[in-house]
Amino acid sequence: MSLAKIKHIVLVLSGKGGVGKSSVTTQLALSLSLAGHSVGILDIDLTGPSIPRMFAIEDAKVTQAPGGWLPTTVHEADPLNGIGSLRIMSLGFLLPGRGDAVVWRGPKKTAMVRQFLSDVFWDELDYLLIDTPPGTSDEHISLAETLLQKARPDQFAGAVVVTTPQAVATADVRKELNFCSKTGIRVLGVVENMSGYVCPNCSECTNIFSSGGGEVMANDFNVRFLGRIPIDPQFLVLIETGRRPQYPEGTVINGQDISTPAHAAGSQGEVTDPAPLVQKYRDCSLAPLFGAITADVISVVGQAN
């Protein structure tokens, strides 16, 4: 089993699509890496893999090794700055064209998930995050089945469940929480994503998809609530163009001034910042929020062992 050298496996789940599983996975991975842990991401969203786009490595191809595949490296460990390595495996790497549809029925997806779990050569990893498609179907059943049977109990830490605040989304995510309890997957906590949007002009926060729904749901199901994440268009810009996040003067998050210093603001619109994503992410307003969530996840994972 290629999972043998991995310390903790964490799933990122949601019953609803488009709530930000992939962006939460991405940010958890970046935060874990910033905390000095070595991280891997396995993207099993077979019909809509987004992770390669998130890390701007859509052109990457998987390297074949005897008996398996090697993951793609986003960045190597940097012990001087306390940054851990980050590696990725996604079905997107195996597709010939980025616009090609993967039209697979259940059994084929099941076989692929098994193969992804057993044939990828992960090196020593502190955390393996598994990004999943929405729903409670073939991929999830196979994943639960394979991990519960093959991974060591201390290895399979559990699932982070992502939702958005509106009732239409939590209705589906409640089903996902029931899926976890039925299959015996431990829920590490609930993240409420897209909770509020701050107008870049007047700093008025609008709850586009309402607010608080994730916390209510977490309380109803008696699981930990990890926190609320607002929508930050700067994060989307960082992902889509690679531009370092910039904030107008006086932007304060959690009592910390994160506005862009005047001398750096001159580089407006410059997209060819050569720094790795993980460095640029440090400047994002969401980084401190995810830092807290990550610390929470690490401590919950630690309690299990």
Added chain:
Amino acid sequence: MAPSLEAPEPVEDVLANPLKQKPQLVAPEPEHCPGPESEQAGTADSCAGCPNQKICAAAPKGPDPDLPLITARLAGVKHKILVLSGKGGVGKSTVTCQLARAFATNPDITVGVMDTDICGPSIPKMLGVESETIHVSSAGWSPAWAMDNLAVMSIQFMLPNRDDAIIWRGPKKNGLIKQFLKDVEWGDLDFLLVDTPPGTSDEHLSVNTYLKESGIEGAVIVTTPQEVSLLDVRKEIDFCRKAGIKVLGLVENMSLFVCPKCTHVSEIFRATTGGGRALAQEMDIPFLGAIPLDPRIGMSCDYGESFFDSFPDSPACKALKGVVRDLAARIGLDPKDVMPDE
């Protein structure tokens, strides 16, 4: 070992018998397997040398005997329209509901909505019929009626508890979709809107197979402006082409956000690559319109109310009406008949 997976419950049944409805194979399917349920099973080029070849070739084949039944059942349905998107959470169900509501504002039009999102049904909540159940009569299953001329069918109506998880593998989902088409008493409908889950998998393949004979008018594809979403939507359009489904048009949802305080317009999901309009041009499909991000749409969906009735003058409502008119014109109807001007 995980004891919870072995308990004799339906969900565990799924886990224990993963591939119930296909021939019992002696080896895993190879990479280029045409699918053991498919027509070429056992005879395709890639089947040569496969240990399963004989088993697959011997399995029953040919068109599904239920197809004529489905066609007969849907004979009274004039236009069957799919709502698709490769990406989740872009507003497929919202667009489906708003289309349905918009069509239904005309009392002469009868609309049906079929929710094929088995694992995450949202339609009943959005149309305010979440607590309905299915009634079975000799004529078939009666759909729930959200309005006098708006029928709804969803798996949500079959669940004993609202939050129950539906942990089904593909073949079981296909079975239910077939029943929705074969056993539901849809009656005479002007429009049947089919809401789908994200992706290009079992549900989409089944809907396409079962409806092929009775004729699909086409598909409305929903996207949000950012590239992460367009990426998956591109795959969906590719799927439509491969499956021979006509793309009626692309709707861009959540395009612009107007701050309610200072009316500053911002792009929350920034269209770094040109958004839906550019994609429509690139793929050579009609662009039906862009619907702005209005928190009140989400709110009225949460409460199952009609956004059209509650906020008829909002820009989002006007954009939706434009989409409906354009769509009506594209399926050869007079937009004025479908959506009369006030």
